[in-house]
Amino acid sequence: MRIRKEPDETLMIWSDSPAETEELGKILGGILQPGDLFFLSGDLGSGKTLFVRGVTLGLASTEAATSPTFALIHRYEGKLPLYHLDLYRLSSAAELIPLDLEELCQEEAAMMIEWGEPAKEVLASTYMEVVFTRGEEEEQRVLTFHPEGERYRQINHLLGVELEKTATGK
């Protein structure tokens, strides 16, 4: 794993394998607090669900995350409850209403949303956007953490500190 901090406080992380993507999620799981909101975007097979699986491991959830594509929304119980959503099949913001996302956002839980474009406007104005893209190697993925708001700049800072610790083996 290699990291780079951009001047605009964006954090770029190169993951060299699925195992590293999962590990990164696990580290993030240790940093999450109630109310944290993440949007995950990237093509099929770019590691979004695997990353969330890592987060559930980091939160010591009772179950490791599986694909939410079919059920749209999964909730995991752990040190902190986590909602994991996949909104790929929604075609408009109106279809979000029955999911009661705004109410879920008021809960003492964290939330990670894949294909979340329709939800962005109706939810909080501060969030983290994580973009998953391909790296140069077949298994490599680049995760770019774009923070919107103070809390998310803080997460990037904490994540940088944790990753440096891991890298130097402390």
Next chain:
Amino acid sequence: MLCLGVETSCDETAIALVEDGRRIRSNLILSQVEKHQKFGGVVPELAARCHLEVISQLTAEGLRQAGVSPQAVDLVAATYGPGLIGGLLVGLSLAKALSLAWQVPFVGVNHVEGHIYANFLAHPELEPPLVCLTVSGGHTQLVYMPEHGVYELLGQTRDDAAGEAFDKVARVLGLGYPGGPPIDRLAQQGQPHLTLVQHDALAGTYNFSFSGLKTAVVNLVHNLKQKGEELPAADIAASFQRQVVTILADRAFRAVDEKKVQTLAVSGGVAANSQLRAFFSAEAKKRGVQFVSPPPVLCTDNAAMIAAGGYFRYLKKGPSSLALAVAPRLKLD
């Protein structure tokens, strides 16, 4: 005992009447696939609205085709999970209302339990014990069933469902939704010579993983496109399909051995896959065990399987409470 079954957990609105858990009197399925095709998958709210629009009429038509009046119905069964919450609510509410109006017991059925019971409709002599693999767009579960209404979950997917992997690979190959049938057809023109995933990380367990396989297809397609090479879509489909079938068969036949049962059942939409059927049936013959699978119409979501599952559940455990709530992530117990 005549049971009315209601199934609305995904994109099929289905009503059926089944006698004594085995004999289908009517079996109606209204598929919404066309309505969802342009979105590449089921759109939940659209699905719930569609269910609501058609379900009362469909119930009347189901009774008419069975040639019975509402007074002939002895039991009402509906799927209460797992599935999409909006759809489940429509079916469950209808079943409860009919139970009250007709003054007959109501029973809530697990959707995967229904898939298992599709085998009992197709094979009237079938009895437990057996091992059943249910593979569909939302479910991948390997279950040991020692007797009616008793289930031991042996394994399940740790990422994508088997049918979901078909849907996503079809999306990458530009084949449309649902992905199963076009991949099945295309695979017949290809050679399964590509090794997409080197090793089976969950070998020796009863669990499944299809996400790595999906990603391997995505990577391969990406690399070929980058190089400007032509996509060997038929070979990719054949290789992908062969690997899915190999993984499913490995778990399923190992469970048959370990549980020392004589019958392996495979249900759910993916059970309609032609290569899966051929492979499982050859392997079962080799081992001298019985392989059963419902015909395609009972493999995909339907209400006859819910009526059958409901009947046997009612015999074993009695009626469900009218306070039973929908459970989108219901586990088999």
